[in-house]
Amino acid sequence: MKKNFSIMFMTLAFATTLSAQQLERLFDKYMEDERFNYVYQKKASSMDRLKDMENFDVLALDRSTISLGRQMLTLNSADKSLDESFTREVENALKADKYEQVSIVRNGKNRVETYEKISDKAIAKVSFIKNPGNIMVTLNLYAPKK
Helix, strand or coil: CHHHHHHHHHHHHHHHHHHCCHHHHHHHHHCCCCCEEEEEECCCCHHHHHHHCCCHHHHHHHHCEEEEEEEEEEEECCCHHHHHHHHHHHHHHHHHCCCEEEEEEEECCEEEEEEEEECCCCEEEEEEEEECCEEEEEEEEEEECC
16 A cells, blocks of 8 residues: 555655646747747846836846746748647646746737746746737746745
């Protein structure tokens, strides 16, 4: 019984680790795909972080964090099926990683969704921009200052 419980616990821990990394796996999967533009920045500059701020509350949060870097994937393709499948992959990864949607901005067919996931170790912010023929996902990671 003890052995079965240990195996179940290890399996659950392993499955949790796998699902918590779906968005990062998406970046790894498409970073070399020529249909996508990929950007990795180890540490965002102060100006980049200022551009990320949407209101004063974020400014207070921003002072208490250190940037761990950012990644960006942009799909530039007229292939509607790729557009739809990539959008589904991003949405599934955000759901699997338990990101919380914090805002939606829609203008015609253009849509910007913002997500956050806050843990003791890091704050992850995702911008998911859905424009016809141009899909972009940006992941910004921050660590609390100690």
